[in-house]
Amino acid sequence: MNLFVERFMEVVAILFITYMLLYTTFLFLSVLFGAIRLSEKDRMVRLNNEIKHDYYMPISIIIPAFNEEVTIVDSVRSLLDLDYKLYEIIIVDDGSTDETSNQLLQFFPFKQTNSPIHRKLKCKEEEAIYEATVNRINLTLIKKANGGKSDALNMGINVAEYPYFVTIDADSLLQGNALEKIIQPVLADEQVIAVGGMVRVAQCVDMTDGKVNDYRMPWNPIVGMQVVEYDRSFLASRILLDQFSGNLIISGAFGLFKKDVVIATGGYKTDTIGEDMELVMRLHTFMLNNNRPYKISYQPEAICWSQSPESFRDIFTQRRRWYIGLFQSLVAYPMMLFRFRYKPVSFISYLYYWLFELLGPFIEVFGILTIILAFQFDLLNVPFMINLFLIYTGYGILLSLTAFFQRVYTQGLRLYTLDIIKAIFMVVVENAIYRYILSLVRVTSFIGYKKKRKTWGTIKRQKHMDF
Numbered sequence: 001m002n003l004f005v006e007r008f009m010e011v012v013a014i015l016f017i018t019y020m021l022l023y024t025t026f027l028f029l030s031v032l033f034g035a036i037r038l039s040e041k042d043r044m045v046r047l048n049n050e051i052k053h054d055y056y057m058p059i060s061i062i063i064p065a066f067n068e069e070v071t072i073v074d075s076v077r078s079l080l081d082l083d084y085k086l087y088e089i090i091i092v093d094d095g096s097t098d099e100t101s102n103q104l105l106q107f108f109p110f111k112q113t114n115s116p117i118h119r120k121l122k123c124k125e126e127e128a129i130y131e132a133t134v135n136r137i138n139l140t141l142i143k144k145a146n147g148g149k150s151d152a153l154n155m156g157i158n159v160a161e162y163p164y165f166v167t168i169d170a171d172s173l174l175q176g177n178a179l180e181k182i183i184q185p186v187l188a189d190e191q192v193i194a195v196g197g198m199v200r201v202a203q204c205v206d207m208t209d210g211k212v213n214d215y216r217m218p219w220n221p222i223v224g225m226q227v228v229e230y231d232r233s234f235l236a237s238r239i240l241l242d243q244f245s246g247n248l249i250i251s252g253a254f255g256l257f258k259k260d261v262v263i264a265t266g267g268y269k270t271d272t273i274g275e276d277m278e279l280v281m282r283l284h285t286f287m288l289n290n291n292r293p294y295k296i297s298y299q300p301e302a303i304c305w306s307q308s309p310e311s312f313r314d315i316f317t318q319r320r321r322w323y324i325g326l327f328q329s330l331v332a333y334p335m336m337l338f339r340f341r342y343k344p345v346s347f348i349s350y351l352y353y354w355l356f357e358l359l360g361p362f363i364e365v366f367g368i369l370t371i372i373l374a375f376q377f378d379l380l381n382v383p384f385m386i387n388l389f390l391i392y393t394g395y396g397i398l399l400s401l402t403a404f405f406q407r408v409y410t411q412g413l414r415l416y417t418l419d420i421i422k423a424i425f426m427v428v429v430e431n432a433i434y435r436y437i438l439s440l441v442r443v444t445s446f447i448g449y450k451k452k453r454k455t456w457g458t459i460k461r462q463k464h465m466d467f
Helices: 001-044 072-079 099-109 149-159 178-182 184-188 222-233 237-244 259-264 275-289 311-330 344-358 362-377 383-411 417-443
Strands: 059-065 089-094 110-114 128-133 137-144 164-168 171-173 192-201 206-207 210-214 253-256 295-306
Touching: 001 222, 001 237, 001 295, 001 311, 001 344, 001 362, 059 072, 072 089, 072 099, 072 171, 072 344, 089 099, 089 149, 099 137, 110 137, 128 184, 128 311, 137 149, 149 164, 164 206, 164 383, 171 383, 178 184, 178 192, 178 253, 178 295, 184 192, 184 295, 192 259, 192 275, 222 237, 222 311, 222 417, 237 344, 253 259, 259 275, 259 295, 275 295, 275 311, 311 344, 311 417, 362 417, 383 417
Parallel strands: 059 089, 059 164, 089 137, 192 295
Antiparallel strands: 110 128, 128 137, 164 253, 171 295, 192 253, 206 210
């Protein structure tokens, strides 16, 4: 029995170390490449060598909302301060049971109308339509029966007047130049059909009229660890995959899409909770199946500040939802690997998300269980395991700090000494403990999967001014 366990442990050790080497190498190349690209972009801006233009592509901003009474007014107010000349704002209240719509109706000069909605995409019936004009910006509020986030987004697309639309979460704030930045790839190349923006944690920032006044690391360690996690995620793989239009995710918190292409693919699917990733994968397959040239871009200079969960309960709920959405999307499109196997989006992007994003948590949890098994059979080389853990964790800490300080530098943000200390502490805890807790959460995501696979996630919000 001991001999069998010993051979099993040897095989597992080889596989686990191979996985760690592949993942850390990919992460290193991603962070290094991302840092170089952002530094080059920052240098171009500082030298005033960035393309400027006096024309604007009209954009519709769609905000799906469900029980967002705490943040909805602040979010819409912030959108009225954008440095962009031609856009509209569409808020879709998806059957909220709180005061979401009433908050908007009290604060903005909405008037009920009977404007017809041309349904290009299937969605639940509207209950009331309100319109207003503030600072020459058209605002539309749609109250509808509850159908889920995807259904609300489809309603927003049906109402949208302009050829491109942006989706943002109801708790998010856009920087003043966010629309100008996110549309730049479209203006540079007409083949671009979708653009992802950079999402950062709103609890860190103080903003007025779309401009950052101050940036501080939060005291809440749960939020702080998400800060460094977001910066590493959005700096690393997304910039690297963007070099061959290989991103399979555009965050629902901030993304731009070409409306007619999204309508041609059928809009957002209502039978998934990973609607953002599922749509992007469907756009890839639709364009490839029809042999149409296209690009899906990532624009890290287009920044959205979104509230992150502040309790373990909320973050566990969020991450389970994200993980199930990832699973649903990858399983739904196996043709990405087999039909388009000679495309980088297939043999690089699709495999990356399968190996490191979907299977990664299982591999990490399995590795921990294997260590416990080895300890029980007195087969654990303790000094070797400690050294391996320290090297792996130290490597992750170095890359996370690189990503964090790179984002702070390129945005021209000021960090106080205490914030630097907090950032280093958060990075250490995130890499040494937090990531393994989240791996366990993801592995257990499928408990109750059938019951919760189509539901909105509810996370406690607070007013932006309370941060």
